[in-house]
Amino acid sequence: MVEQAERLWTYDAVESGQYGAETTVEITEENISRYAEVALNDDPRYRGPAPTLAMPTMVLSYAVLLREEIAEANGFVGYEQSQTARKQTPFAKCEIRWHHPVRVGDVITGKRGVLEKYERRGSRFVTFRVEGINQHGIKAVEYDYTCIFDYAKGQREVPASSTHANPQPAERKDRAKAAAGLRFSGGRDGTGRSEHHRETGRHKSPRRLPSGGTAAQ
Numbered sequence: 001m002v003e004q005a006e007r008l009w010t011y012d013a014v015e016s017g018q019y020g021a022e023t024t025v026e027i028t029e030e031n032i033s034r035y036a037e038v039a040l041n042d043d044p045r046y047r048g049p050a051p052t053l054a055m056p057t058m059v060l061s062y063a064v065l066l067r068e069e070i071a072e073a074n075g076f077v078g079y080e081q082s083q084t085a086r087k088q089t090p091f092a093k094c095e096i097r098w099h100h101p102v103r104v105g106d107v108i109t110g111k112r113g114v115l116e117k118y119e120r121r122g123s124r125f126v127t128f129r130v131e132g133i134n135q136h137g138i139k140a141v142e143y144d145y146t147c148i149f150d151y152a153k154g155q156r157e158v159p160a161s162s163t164h165a166n167p168q169p170a171e172r173k174d175r176a177k178a179a180a181g182l183r184f185s186g187g188r189d190g191t192g193r194s195e196h197h198r199e200t201g202r203h204k205s206p207r208r209l210p211s212g213g214t215a216a217q
Contacts (some may be wrong), residue, residue, distance in 0.1 A: 006084055009076035011117065011149040013125045019113035020070035025062040027054055027106045035061060054102040059141045062102075063110035063132035067147070070112060070128070079149075089147040092125060096143040100134065107135040115144060122152025 007013075029051055035058050036047035045053045067089075071078040077088050102108065115129040127146040133195070134140050 006077045006082055007075060008082060008085055009071040009074075009078050011126065013076055014114055014117050014126050014149070014190045016114050016116050018070060018074045019111070021068055023064070023066075023110040025108050025110065027062065027102055027104055027108060029104050031061075032104065045065070052104060054106075056098050056101070056102075056141070057096065058131055059096065059098075059143060062108050063108070063112075063130050063141065063143075065112060065128055065130055065145055067128065070114065083194075089126070089149050092146040092148050094143055094145045096141065098141050099140050100140040102132070102134070102140050107142065109133045117149075123148055124150040 032051045032054050033047050036043070036051065036055055039055060039057075041047060041055060045051060046055050060193065068078045068081050071081075079089055110130060110132055112128060112130045115127045117124065117126045119125070125146050126149050127144050129142060129144050131142045134139045
């Protein structure tokens with residue numbers, strides 16, 4: 001029997017407007033406090049017997065990117081899940097914008113999809129947007145997360161197994177989840193904006209949800 005070839009989510013197959021399933025996560029005293037513990041943050045607003053606020057970068061645990069699910073929802077297999085052409089699509093940069101505090105008792109709906117793709121100096125990038133909407137329909141936070149899908153000719157490709165010296169975000173999440181009591185992890189407060197880049201060459205650079213989270217049907 002001839003096996004059907006994988007339908008890879010290549011750069012050419014990625015399109016703006018491709019979305020994944022929505023997720024919902026309840027914000028509790030326990031998951032706020034345990035997240036702050038992993039982040040080594042002793043601020044009583046986030047950690048202690050009665051924390052009141054979620055650390056802003058906790059968005060990375062209650063509104064997770066889930067790239068592989070965006071690919072699957074659109075009929076594709078992501079490179080990291082491929083059985084025939086597996087490779088990394090490394091992190092390049094992330095910009096987070098906070099609009100409203102996230103507090104104990106909030107229920108956050110995570111929405112995720114492809115924002116844009118572009119080429120720069122021969123390399124190909126894909127930017128995803130993730131939004132966190134509270135139970136009142138207010139957008140609390142959003143972030144744009146950019147990955148490198150293809151390197152310019154002559155630049156080093158990152159193999160799928162190359163995760164020891166510089167672990168990818170998925171591996172960092174796995175390392176933190178046991179201590180945090182969450183499926184994914186991260187680390188600050190208030191509203192505002194933060195941007196992080198990783199230097200890469202010449203450029204800046206089964207599905208589970210956080211505790212209490214469910215996938216919307």
